[in-house]
Each structure stands twice: as structure tokens, then as C-alpha cells.
Amino acid sequence: MNIRSVDIYILDIPTVRPHQLAMHTITAQSIVVARITNEAGLEGWSEVATIGGASYGEGTPEAIKANIDKYITPLLIGKDPTHFSKIMFEISKAVRGNHFAKAVVEEAMIDLVAKSKNIPAYExxxxxxxxxxxxxxxxxxxxxxxxxxxxxxxxxxxxxxxxxxxxxxxxxxxxxxxxxxxxxxxxxxxxxxxxxxxxxxxxxxxxxxxxxxxxxxxxxxxxxxxxxxxxxxxxxxxxxxxxxxxxxxxxxxxxxxxxxxxxxxxxxxxxxxxxxxxxxxxxxxxxxxxxxxxxxxxxxxxxxxxxxxxxxxxxxxxxxxxxxxxxxxxxxxxxxxxxxxxxxxxxxIPDGPGFGMEIDLDKVKHYARGYSYNLS
Ligand code: MUC
Ligand code: MG
The missing domain is CATH 3.20.20.120 (Enolase-like C-terminal domain)
Incomplete structure (x- = not known):
């Protein structure tokens, strides 16, 4: 079953207390969540996080999303996620650096493939x-x-x-x-x-x-x-x-x-x-x-x-x-x-299918900046 759509969301979720690092204090953590859907409607989900906008490292949630949407998603659509290593190799030839962006799409493919086989991702x-x-x-x-x-x-x-x-x-x-x-x-x-x-x-x-x-x-x-x-x-x-x-x-x-x-x-x-x-x-x-x-x-x-x-x-x-x-x-x-x-x-270590986590879509919608579902 090939990939039908890729949705990338930025979510801002408050922390239970301020978390003080040398360069930034986190009071709400911004995470980037990927949903990759196959032609059968099965979804793979994953997440990466950055810390403190651009203060911790070069990667920001906004850049991760923009670069996936523009440069990586076209390389995913229509591909068989079972071959996630081949797809990532092709992406590595077209997109330099951008490790966070690559990680979140690779992980969503792994979650999707593992779920389709009803096995934990670690298998x-x-x-x-x-x-x-x-x-x-x-x-x-x-x-x-x-x-x-x-x-x-x-x-x-x-x-x-x-x-x-x-x-x-x-x-x-x-x-x-x-x-x-x-x-x-x-x-x-x-x-x-x-x-x-x-x-x-x-x-x-x-x-x-x-x-x-x-x-x-x-x-x-x-x-x-x-x-x-x-x-x-x-x-x-x-x-x-x-x-x-x-x-x-x-x-x-x-x-x-x-x-x-x-x-x-x-x-x-x-x-x-x-x-x-x-x-x-x-x-x-x-x-x-x-x-x-x-x-x-x-x-x-x-x-x-x-x-x-x-x-x-x-x-x-x-x-x-x-x-x-x-x-x-x-x-x-x-x-x-x-x-x-x-x-x-x-x-x-979670043992359910994929990464073993069931998404709460209402929560994703609640915290996502401008939630929308891409049916491309
Ligand atoms: C880091 O630099 O390790 C990990 C734990 C934590 O509190 O901050 C992160 C980032
Ligand atoms: Mg460290």
C-alpha cells in the first residue's frame, strides 16, 4: 500500500513547570508531529521536538515543517513505505542536512509499516x-x-x-x-x-x-x-x-x-x-x-x-x-x-503495534497550529 498523504503539524503543549536550560527556559514545548497515510487509510504517526526556537540548534519547528512540505513530501507520495530505507536514501540525495525533518518522516513510515504488519516497530x-x-x-x-x-x-x-x-x-x-x-x-x-x-x-x-x-x-x-x-x-x-x-x-x-x-x-x-x-x-x-x-x-x-x-x-x-x-x-x-x-x-518498552501509541486526534487538533487534513 503506497503513501497517499503526508501531514505535518506543529503543536505547542505547556509543561508542568518551567524547564531552565543554559540558553532558554521551556514553558511550552513545541513538537512537530507527522501523519503518513497509505492508500488503505492506515496511518503512521511520529514526533520530533526542538528546544527554544532557534536558540538550542539550527532546527526550528517552522523550518522542519516548511522543508518537509516543500521538499520531502513530494518524494514520499506514491512510494511503498515498506521500503523506508530506500526512500530515505533517495531523500538524502535530494535534501541535505535537515535531520529532524528526515527523522520525523522516517519514523512515521516505520510506525505505518509496523502497524500494517501488526508488530511493534522494534521488530x-x-x-x-x-x-x-x-x-x-x-x-x-x-x-x-x-x-x-x-x-x-x-x-x-x-x-x-x-x-x-x-x-x-x-x-x-x-x-x-x-x-x-x-x-x-x-x-x-x-x-x-x-x-x-x-x-x-x-x-x-x-x-x-x-x-x-x-x-x-x-x-x-x-x-x-x-x-x-x-x-x-x-x-x-x-x-x-x-x-x-x-x-x-x-x-x-x-x-x-x-x-x-x-x-x-x-x-x-x-x-x-x-x-x-x-x-x-x-x-x-x-x-x-x-x-x-x-x-x-x-x-x-x-x-x-x-x-x-x-x-x-x-x-x-x-x-x-x-x-x-x-x-x-x-x-x-x-x-x-x-x-x-x-x-x-x-x-x-511499549509492545503494541508500531510505536505502541494510540493517537488522540482531538488533542492533536486542540494543540496544532492551524490543523488541517491533507487529502492529496
Ligand atoms: C539536551 O541537551 O540534552 C535533554 C534533557 C533535557 O532536559 O534537555 C534535553 C536537551
Ligand atoms: Mg544535552
Missing amino acids: LLGGKIHDSLPLAWTLASGDTGKDIEEAKEMLQKKRHKIFKLKIGKGDPHKNIDHVLKIIAAVGDQARVTVDVNQAWDETTANYCIEVLQDGGVSMVEQPLPTWDNEGMARLTERFKLPIMADESANSVHDVFQIIKHRYGNCIALKPCKHGGLMETKKVAAIAESSGFGLYGGTMIESSLGTAACASVYATIPELEFGTEIFGPMLFKDSITVNDLQFENFEII
Whole structure:
């Protein structure tokens, strides 16, 4: 059954609390949702997210939608989605970059094909190795006391025992103080990592990471800007704690260079950065071949995008740093009828057809900017 139509929606969904990163504070998350319909009327759905307009990275929801509508949709219409790898190869020849746009259409095709075969999407990716995966939570309320309360609640509910702290905004000394207070409060029961989101220069990173390492932080994510790969290599050489490449680790080619030159020593996976689930598996394989540790990352997708991430992460042999696909818990509302399950500090890999999520169309209509259904 070939593809009849492609609909791309931008949805703005409020978060349960402000989520403060170095460059932006999220109060409503903008997600991009794809619906690909075949000639029989069967639908595949998927989602990617960006953070803070153009402040986190080059990809914006508006650009993702515009580029799919104009350049990618014509390459999808009339094609058999069963051959999603061939279609993505053809798209890669006509459309440079645009990884988020490529990811959301590839994932919608995978959801559609898996549903048409009545199997979970992970069966199209080699099958799952894990039934559940460890799940970190990001403490980013912008207030140390509130973060400590939140961490204690998560521990008590057996939701999370890995906490990633978003730092990099404001005075680095205050950032350090904030991290050390949280470690003093919950460090005996939880692993604490930090994500600087490119906010430091190398000099700042040198003195901050030294204190953080001595204070018990177990990993530092993207301390330097993406242009400063050589600085990342020097930090990796200097410190014992792992230095993770996130914003700098996009295509398979980027990741190969990071590994070759040790611009970090572990990688945050995110299907949207890599351009889809198949590309994510390639990145994971390169990392595995070199002994680099992996992290199942998020761009803070809601339940649909998180289920897609979970489906591919479940097929990767080892995620040394676990995952952080907590997105659904940060959203005030859901666009799926069913929810993902979280148990005993882990996320359960959904087993239903496709990504295992049933779309709540009324919610999509409610949150989508200018909802319309394309019957082309
Ligand atoms: C990032 O840079 O890792 C992931 C978790 C979170 O709080 O922000 C994202 C983005
Ligand atoms: Mg990060």
C-alpha cells in the first residue's frame, strides 16, 4: 500500500513547570508531529521536538515543517513505505542536512509499516534486546530547593535515581554551588550528571569540571560550544569523568570524527539529531566499535516521540548511561490515548503495534497550529 498523504503539524503543549536550560527556559514545548497515510487509510504517526526556537540548534519547528512540505513530501507520495530505507536514501540525495525533518518522516513510515504488519516497530529494527531501560530525570526548575524536593520525590516514587542537572546559565560559581547542594542532599541515593549545553569556554570548563569531578558528578554533557572540538578533546584527556558529546554529535560522519579524535568519550543518541531510527543504529554501532559509552537522549518529546526513541534504544546492546526519555512526564497534557509505563526507575518498552501509541486526534487538533487534513 503506497503513501497517499503526508501531514505535518506543529503543536505547542505547556509543561508542568518551567524547564531552565543554559540558553532558554521551556514553558511550552513545541513538537512537530507527522501523519503518513497509505492508500488503505492506515496511518503512521511520529514526533520530533526542538528546544527554544532557534536558540538550542539550527532546527526550528517552522523550518522542519516548511522543508518537509516543500521538499520531502513530494518524494514520499506514491512510494511503498515498506521500503523506508530506500526512500530515505533517495531523500538524502535530494535534501541535505535537515535531520529532524528526515527523522520525523522516517519514523512515521516505520510506525505505518509496523502497524500494517501488526508488530511493534522494534521488530523492524532487529528486535528488542531490552524490555525496559534505566531512566534519568532532568532537574531544571531554576531553583535549588525545588530541585532537591523534586529529586527526593522521584526517588521515593522509584521513578528516577539518575539526575541530570541543567547548568551553564549565569555565574559558573553559582552553578557549582547548586550542583554540590543537590549532591549533598541526594548523592548517596542517586547518580548526578550535568549538562552545560555549550555555555562555557575552555577556561571556565577547566576549573568548574575539576570541582564537579571532586564533588562526585559522574558525567559532563557538552560543556563547550560545538565549534570547539579541540577544547572538548583537551577536557577529555584531562579529566577522569566522562565528557559527553551531544549537540556536536549529529550525523554518522560527525560521530566518526568525534570518536577518531576523542572530542569527548561518550555520545548522547537522539534519533532526531541523527536523521532517524536507522541512522541512530549506525551511530550506536560506530560508538560500540570504539568502546564509547552511549546515552539514550531526548529532545523532550511527548509520549509519541518518546515511544519512538524507546523502540530504537531497546535494540541497542548497551546504553552505559541509561536513557533520559522522561519527556512525557514534563508535559501537562498528552496527544496519545495510552501512556508509557515507568516502573522501578525504568521505562518499559511499549509492545503494541508500531510505536505502541494510540493517537488522540482531538488533542492533536486542540494543540496544532492551524490543523488541517491533507487529502492529496
Ligand atoms: C539536551 O541537551 O540534552 C535533554 C534533557 C533535557 O532536559 O534537555 C534535553 C536537551
Ligand atoms: Mg544535552
